[in-house]
Amino acid sequence: MNKSITEFPTRLASVAAGIEVLLKQLLADTALEGEIFRPTRLVAAMRHAALDGGKRLRPFLLVETASVFGAPRAGALMAGGALELVHCYSLVHDDLPAMDNDDLRRGRPTVHKAFDEATAILVGDALLTLAFDAMARPQVHPDPAVRVELVLGLARASGLGGMAGGQMLDLAAEGRFDDAPPKLGLAEVEELQAMKTGALLRFGCLAGAILGGAKPAERDALDRFGAIIGEAFQIADDLLDVEGDPATVGKATGKDAGAHKATAVGILGVAKAKEKLFGLIGEAETALAPFGSAGALLKAAARFVAERRA
Amino acid sequence: MNKSITEFPTRLASVAAGIEVLLKQLLADTALEGEIFRPTRLVAAMRHAALDGGKRLRPFLLVETASVFGAPRAGALMAGGALELVHCYSLVHDDLPAMDNDDLRRGRPTVHKAFDEATAILVGDALLTLAFDAMARPQVHPDPAVRVELVLGLARASGLGGMAGGQMLDLAAEGRFDDAPPKLGLAEVEELQAMKTGALLRFGCLAGAILGGAKPAERDALDRFGAIIGEAFQIADDLLDVEGDPATVGKATGKDAGAHKATAVGILGVAKAKEKLFGLIGEAETALAPFGSAGALLKAAARFVAERRA
Numbered sequence: 077m078n079k080s081i082t083e084f085p086t087r088l089a090s091v092a093a094g095i096e097v098l099l100k101q102l103l104a105d106t107a108l109e110g111e112i113f114r115p116t117r118l119v120a121a122m123r124h125a126a127l128d129g130g131k132r133l134r135p136f137l138l139v140e141t142a143s144v145f146g147a148p149r150a151g152a153l154m155a156g157g158a159l160e161l162v163h164c165y166s167l168v169h170d171d172l173p174a175m176d177n178d179d180l181r182r183g184r185p186t187v188h189k190a191f192d193e194a195t196a197i198l199v200g201d202a203l204l205t206l207a208f209d210a211m212a213r214p215q216v217h218p219d220p221a222v223r224v225e226l227v228l229g230l231a232r233a234s235g236l237g238g239m240a241g242g243q244m245l246d247l248a249a250e251g252r253f254d255d256a257p258p259k260l261g262l263a264e265v266e267e268l269q270a271m272k273t274g275a276l277l278r279f280g281c282l283a284g285a286i287l288g289g290a291k292p293a294e295r296d297a298l299d300r301f302g303a304i305i306g307e308a309f310q311i312a313d314d315l316l317d318v319e320g321d322p323a324t325v326g327k328a329t330g331k332d333a334g335a336h337k338a339t340a341v342g343i344l345g346v347a348k349a350k351e352k353l354f355g356l357i358g359e360a361e362t363a364l365a366p367f368g369s370a371g372a373l374l375k376a377a378a379r380f381v382a383e384r385r386a
Numbered sequence: 387m388n389k390s391i392t393e394f395p396t397r398l399a400s401v402a403a404g405i406e407v408l409l410k411q412l413l414a415d416t417a418l419e420g421e422i423f424r425p426t427r428l429v430a431a432m433r434h435a436a437l438d439g440g441k442r443l444r445p446f447l448l449v450e451t452a453s454v455f456g457a458p459r460a461g462a463l464m465a466g467g468a469l470e471l472v473h474c475y476s477l478v479h480d481d482l483p484a485m486d487n488d489d490l491r492r493g494r495p496t497v498h499k500a501f502d503e504a505t506a507i508l509v510g511d512a513l514l515t516l517a518f519d520a521m522a523r524p525q526v527h528p529d530p531a532v533r534v535e536l537v538l539g540l541a542r543a544s545g546l547g548g549m550a551g552g553q554m555l556d557l558a559a560e561g562r563f564d565d566a567p568p569k570l571g572l573a574e575v576e577e578l579q580a581m582k583t584g585a586l587l588r589f590g591c592l593a594g595a596i597l598g599g600a601k602p603a604e605r606d607a608l609d610r611f612g613a614i615i616g617e618a619f620q621i622a623d624d625l626l627d628v629e630g631d632p633a634t635v636g637k638a639t640g641k642d643a644g645a646h647k648a649t650a651v652g653i654l655g656v657a658k659a660k661e662k663l664f665g666l667i668g669e670a671e672t673a674l675a676p677f678g679s680a681g682a683l684l685k686a687a688a689r690f691v692a693e694r695r696a
Contacts, residue, residue: 107547108542108547109542110538110539110542110543110547110548111542111545111546111547111548111551112547112548112551112552112577112580112581112585113547113551113577113581114546114547114551115546115551115554115555115558117554117558117563118546118550118551118554119546122546165511166511169507169508169511172507174502174503174504174507175504175507192484192562192563193484194484194485194557194562195554195557197479197482197484197485197507198479198550198553198554198557200511201475201476201479201510201511201514201550202545202546202550202551204511204514204515205514205541205544205545205546205550206541206545206546208518208537208540208541209538209541209542209545211537212534212537212538212541213538219530220529220530220531220533220534221530223530223534224522224530224533224534224537227518227521227522227534227537228420228519228522228523229420230518231515231516231518231519231522232418232419232420232421232519233420234515235421235512235515235516235519236421236424236425236428236429236432236512236515236516237417237418237420237421237422237423237424238420238421238422240428240508240511240512240515241421241422241423241424241425241428241512242422243508244425244427244428244505244508245425247504247505248425248427252502252504253427253502267422267423270422271422271423275422
């Protein structure tokens with residue numbers, strides 16, 4: 077068996093542990109330079125949203141992509157923490173009653189259930205703001221030109237032309253703003269999901285390449301890999317919604333059909349979606365070919381994303 | 387009459403016009419590098435929130451502080467646009483039903499009234515993200531070290547230890563999380579307001595000093611000036627809520643007392659609050675003394691902030 081495949085769970089857990097320590101530090105009680113005071117309730121609710129949660133897949137992709145180039149791990153972890161904060165904020169706002177109205181997240185009450193709706197709105201806002209704070213810090217990389225490039229890339233992936241825009245398209249696809257849900261074709265659904273879910277995963281890979289000082293061709297290859305991972309992740313997620321067990325997944329399943337969510341699985345059917353998913357693993361491996369054995373762990377990550385059960 | 391006093395309205399209007407042009411460009415339909423697609427509904431709702439609104443006082447402070455040092459206007463305008471986007475996002479989220487539940491803003495329906503609540507949540511998120519995008523752009527300053535310092539400062543002023551934290555304290559002061567509103571003393575109310583309203587105004591002045599390459603002592607003086615302006619602005623705002631005409635102010639007045647808002651005017655009474663306000667104008671002039679005639683316009687700004695009727 078390939079060493080990277082057996083190594084993968086350990087490496088994933090190691091990044092997750094590093095991110096947990098880092099997010100705890102970022103969410104300390106003490107105000108930093110340029111801050112006045114950190115209110116106890118807001119800090120507690122931000123911790124509820126960000127700590128002890130998830131696989132930390134986005135930071136993993138960032139850290140392990142940077143590691144292909146031998147970039148220092150501490151900087152990659154800080155950049156990964158920034159990316160994870162954006163992901164966490166998006167979950168908090170996505171769960172709000174006016175959005176997807178979810179009570180459960182990672183097996184725990186969502187922030188507006190554990191606290192209240194106003195607090196959840198502010199938690200999302202403050203996590204998003206803290207993400208840019210973290211990405212701009214000298215710990216990420218000694219060269220401010222690299223940090224400012226990462227800040228700009230994170231903003232583009234997360235904003236109106238990326239994740240936030242994708243959430244808008246997703247609500248529109250449910251028929252929120254029309255009498256009936258519009259009929260989206262496969263290409264439109266794929267664009268929606270490339271924005272809503274794909275953009276952050278993809279940026280994780282690109283950010284690792286930027287941190288590692290990748291050459292343009294290497295950067296393009298990792299950007300392509302990131303786009304493929306993003307697509308595979310979403311198809312696997314939609315398959316889990318159809319076939320998964322809520323206890324394992326940690327949130328309600330079977331919701332997409334009821335909410336008229338636009339998914340590739342809904343359009344293609346389960347069998348063809350699985351076929352597409354395995355095709356994507358092949359494409360991911362092709363994209364990583366130029367990196368030889370240095371890309372083995374990222375290949376294992378592609379397989380994990382496609383085959384995960386939770 | 388002092389030339390700066392007569393010049394002030396023209397200069398304020400000129401910055402506002404520059405910001406309007408810039409925000410229109412930032413909110414164009416076309417996706418930029420690193421973006422996928424800008425959804426029409428989201429762009430329209432973001433324009434509703436950000437365009438044709440307000441005095442643009444925060445960008446004005448930034449641009450005119452930078453101008454004390456002869457910094458190029460285009461860069462200061464872009465940094466001011468970033469700061470204004472943070473202000474605009476905070477208004478959209480503050481107006482939400484779960485927050486202050488306001489139907490009217492600048493004489494127009496709030497975003498969740500003109501569109502819907504989910505759209506308003508995403509508009510706030512996307513405006514905040516776009517703010518960091520704008521601040522990281524090369525147009526702000528050729529040196530990435532300066533841009534990354536501005537990104538970090540903007541995050542600190544806006545986040546859990548600044549504006550967002552202040553909004554949390556403000557909700558707590560209303561008694562949202564207890565059976566009865568807690569009794570805040572003057573010092574606590576001032577800290578709350580230094581975070582909620584003061585932090586962005588203050589950062590406008592500090593950012594101008596950073597852009598202008600101010601020496602440490604100059605920077606400290608402008609940071610102090612910014613803190614004073616922030617405090618004066620909030621007292622004037624609270625006085626407008628007590629004494630103002632809704633038609634002129636552009637939003638409902640007399641709301642603070644009903645909502646048990648924590649205000650210095652509520653604690654001191656109108657007469658003492660006015661006395662304090664005029665004391666602050668004196669302090670602002672003292673802080674600006676080292677800049678001689680170059681600080682005259684900022685002195686006029688302090689007077690404007692204290693005496694405004696809308």
